[in-house]
Amino acid sequence: MFVAMNDDELDRIFRALADPTRRKIIDRLREQPDQSLFQICAMSVAEGGKALSRQAITQHLDMLQNAGLLHVSWSGRTKIHSLDLKPLREAADIWFRKHLLEGENP
Amino acid sequence: MRIYVTSVFVDDQSKALDFYTRILGFKVKNDVPLGEYRWLTVVSPEAPEGTELLLEPGEHPAVQPYKTALVEDGIPATSFQVDDVDAEYDRLLSLGVSFTVEPMDAGPVRMVVFDDTCGNLIQLIEMKGG
Numbered sequence: 001m002f003v004a005m006n007d008d009e010l011d012r013i014f015r016a017l018a019d020p021t022r023r024k025i026i027d028r029l030r031e032q033p034d035q036s037l038f039q040i041c042a043m044s045v046a047e048g049g050k051a052l053s054r055q056a057i058t059q060h061l062d063m064l065q066n067a068g069l070l071h072v073s074w075s076g077r078t079k080i081h082s083l084d085l086k087p088l089r090e091a092a093d094i095w096f097r098k099h100l101l102e103g104e105n106p
Numbered sequence: 107m108r109i110y111v112t113s114v115f116v117d118d119q120s121k122a123l124d125f126y127t128r129i130l131g132f133k134v135k136n137d138v139p140l141g142e143y144r145w146l147t148v149v150s151p152e153a154p155e156g157t158e159l160l161l162e163p164g165e166h167p168a169v170q171p172y173k174t175a176l177v178e179d180g181i182p183a184t185s186f187q188v189d190d191v192d193a194e195y196d197r198l199l200s201l202g203v204s205f206t207v208e209p210m211d212a213g214p215v216r217m218v219v220f221d222d223t224c225g226n227l228i229q230l231i232e233m234k235g236g
Contacts, residue, residue, distance in 0.1 A: 036180025
């Protein structure tokens with residue numbers, strides 16, 4: 001049965017997206033799934049982006065996870081992150097698409 | 107002041123000795139019995155008088171939570187320098203070493219991370235253009 005997202009869930013998703021670092025993490029995990037915290041930090045160094053502490057990255061990952069956008073699994077004893085885009089698709093379906101497809105205006 | 111020794115906490119000193127010498131290629135520098143454990147250090151054959159690596163028994167109760175937390179986040183406990191990361195990666199892979207980070211560029215270095223089988227992740231780095 002399809003249960004529509006409530007406002008709290010939509011808030012968590014949109015809030016998770018409302019930050020350039022978190023959007024960057026999503027972009028990176030899209031290109032290269034299954035990354036540890038260390039790898040996500042290393043990728044951020046590799047791209048020459050803004051230097052962020054591990055603690056800061058951990059907080060960003062927590063927000064993405066609370067929004068349901070991260071899938072966390074284990075490789076041996078190491079925690080591995082990848083994207084779960086289902087909640088994003090659902091949020092797009094019930095909010096963006098409503099306005100973009102049904103709107104009469106250009 | 108000089109850094110003459112640095113350490114990694116290992117689950118088992120004998121197993122660590124095997125991995126750090128036979129697989130990684132370090133040489134034993136000091137092996138002194140100390141009660142239940144040993145003062146066990148290795149050095150690089152490229153720098154036998156250089157900094158020693160102490161294979162330190164991890165029996166203190168704080169050690170295991172510390173190691174577990176580092177491994178959980180994929181963070182290496184220590185880092186060694188090599189001239190050619192890709193060549194070392196191939197060599198260690200053929201010896202059955204398990205990698206958590208495949209060769210990748212990170213700013214001024216190229217690196218890999220592997221499991222030392224003694225409860226630690228170890229980073230190898232190559233200075234690019236160096």
